[in-house]
Amino acid sequence: MENFNQIIEKLGLESQITLEEIPQIDLYMDQVIQLFENKFSSSRRNEDEKILTKTMINNYAKGKLFIPIKNKKYSKEHLILISLIYQLKGALSISDIKETLSTVNEKITDDDFELERFYNSFLHIASKNVTSFKADVESKAIAVKNEVEKLEDWNSKDLENILMISSLVNMSNFYKRAAEKLVDEIVKEQKN
Numbered sequence: 001m002e003n004f005n006q007i008i009e010k011l012g013l014e015s016q017i018t019l020e021e022i023p024q025i026d027l028y029m030d031q032v033i034q035l036f037e038n039k040f041s042s043s044r045r046n047e048d049e050k051i052l053t054k055t056m057i058n059n060y061a062k063g064k065l066f067i068p069i070k071n072k073k074y075s076k077e078h079l080i081l082i083s084l085i086y087q088l089k090g091a092l093s094i095s096d097i098k099e100t101l102s103t104v105n106e107k108i109t110d111d112d113f114e115l116e117r118f119y120n121s122f123l124h125i126a127s128k129n130v131t132s133f134k135a136d137v138e139s140k141a142i143a144v145k146n147e148v149e150k151l152e153d154w155n156s157k158d159l160e161n162i163l164m165i166s167s168l169v170n171m172s173n174f175y176k177r178a179a180e181k182l183v184d185e186i187v188k189e190q191k192n
Helices: 002-010 029-043 054-062 076-088 094-109 115-150 157-191
Strands: none
Touching (some): 029 054, 029 076, 054 076, 076 115, 094 157, 115 157
16 A cells, blocks of 8 residues: 555645744735645645635635625634635535534634634644544555455455545545534534
8 A cells, every 4th residue: 555655645634724824914815815725735636626716715704604804805813714614614514614613703703712722723633633644544554455355356456445445435424424413512502
């Protein structure tokens, strides 16, 4: 699975927008898009994939996924929230993201929240997740290789890749479903 290690390195898993990379001045939409394109371009599956578009940002604003924009400019808080949305949108629906971030948005509005400290905690956990992911994938690759070897007459690289894909998607579904259940808990608590 040496090839798989190369694939993991190409994923850009360590790519995150750090607080130091977020300008202290408010940005126009095109500048926000450029910041995200520059940071996450290595994580694109292909050249046609867009990291962030005006339509996406407008939909996030209309859907109230982040605090209101002032004078068509995006503050540091907006950029942090858009970064969180970017991370969440791969697994959660827009409505789930809205529910997930609603408490954060309320606390920002009430000036009762240190968003930068929260975001640093997210970045710290994300960094640990990369390490865990790499170790887990390596373990899965060994398990898949062992399973393929048991299928003596099926010993092929394609079948090994198919089993690995199936295993990764299976785990992804487990994580997604667990995240959705946590969103449901947030919604339930907000209704009480």
